[in-house]
Amino acid sequence: MVKLTGVKLSKSFSQHGQEQRVLWDLSLALTPGTMTALIGPSGIGKSTLLNILGLLDRDYQGTVSLDQTVTNDLNDRELAHLRNSQIGFVLQEALLIERLTVRKNILLPTIYGDKQDKAVLAHRVQQLATQIGIETLLDKYPRQLSGGQKQRVVLARALINDPDIILADEPTGSLDEQNAASVVALLAQLAAQGKTVLTVTHDHLVAEQHQYIFRMASGQLVKER
Numbered sequence: 001m002v003k004l005t006g007v008k009l010s011k012s013f014s015q016h017g018q019e020q021r022v023l024w025d026l027s028l029a030l031t032p033g034t035m036t037a038l039i040g041p042s043g044i045g046k047s048t049l050l051n052i053l054g055l056l057d058r059d060y061q062g063t064v065s066l067d068q069t070v071t072n073d074l075n076d077r078e079l080a081h082l083r084n085s086q087i088g089f090v091l092q093e094a095l096l097i098e099r100l101t102v103r104k105n106i107l108l109p110t111i112y113g114d115k116q117d118k119a120v121l122a123h124r125v126q127q128l129a130t131q132i133g134i135e136t137l138l139d140k141y142p143r144q145l146s147g148g149q150k151q152r153v154v155l156a157r158a159l160i161n162d163p164d165i166i167l168a169d170e171p172t173g174s175l176d177e178q179n180a181a182s183v184v185a186l187l188a189q190l191a192a193q194g195k196t197v198l199t200v201t202h203d204h205l206v207a208e209q210h211q212y213i214f215r216m217a218s219g220q221l222v223k224e225r
C-alpha cells in the first residue's frame with residue numbers, strides 16, 4: 001500500500017494580468033488505510049490540490065511523492081503509468097463515453113498499461129457492479145442513466161485497476177441520501193483494506209464519516225480532526 005505525500009505545494013493562476021495564489025506552501029501526508037475529507041468554500045482550491053496529488057497537473061511548485069518515488073523526477077510516460085496503475089479518480093463531472101456501454105466505460109482504464117486477462121476483468125466488473133449496485137446497468141448506455149447512476153459508474157471505473165490511492169471529488173454530489181451512504185460505506189471499506197482515500201466534499205455528514213478532516217483556507221490546510 002502506498003503513502004501519498006505533498007510537500008510545500010504552491011500553485012497560482014494568472015487571469016487578466018492578475019495573479020491568484022491558490023495553494024501556498026501546503027504540505028500533507030496521507031497514510032494507507034486512512035480516509036481523509038477535504039472541505040472548504042467553493043473556489044478555494046480543493047480540486048486544484050486533488051489534480052496535483054493525482055498527477056494530472058505538473059504545473060506547480062513543490063513535490064508529490066508516492067512512497068519513495070518523487071513524481072517530479074518522472075517523465076510524462078512514467079507519470080501516466082503510475083497514475084493509471086496506482087490512482088483511482090472519481091471526478092466531479094461524470095465523464096462517460098456516450099457510445100460505449102456502461103461495462104465498456106468501466107473497462108476503459110484497463111486498455112492502457114499492462115495487458116490483463118479478459119476473464120479476470122469480466123469477473124472484476126461484475127463484482128464491482130454488484131458491490132456498487134449497478135449490476136443491472138452494465139449493458140445500458142450513459143444516456144439511459146440518471147445522474148446518480150452515472151456517478152456510481154464513474155466510481156466503478158475508478159476502481160477497476162484496483163488502485164492503492166482513491167481521490168474523490170464530490171463523489172456523493174448527485175446522489176440521494178441512501179446512495180450517498182452506500183458510496184461512503186464503500187470508500188470506508190476500501191480504506192479498511194489498506195487503501196488511501198481522500199474525498200473532497202461539501203456535505204458535512206459525509207465529511208464526518210472520515211477519520212481525518214482538513215479544511216482549506218488561504219492556500220493552506222487546517223486540521224479539524
Ligand SMILES: Nc1ncnc2c1ncn2[C@@H]1O[C@H](COP(=O)(O)OP(=O)(O)OP(=O)(O)O)[C@@H](O)[C@H]1O
Pocket residue numbers: 013014015022040041042043044045046047048049
Ligand atoms: N485553469 C484555471 N485558470 C484560472 N483560474 C483557475 C483555473 N482553475 C481553477 N482556477 C481558479 O482557482 C481557484 C480554485 O479552484 P478549484 O476548482 O480548485 O476550487 P474548489 O475549492 O475545488 O471549488 P469547488 O468547491 O467549487 O469545486 C478558483 O478561484 C478558480 O477560479
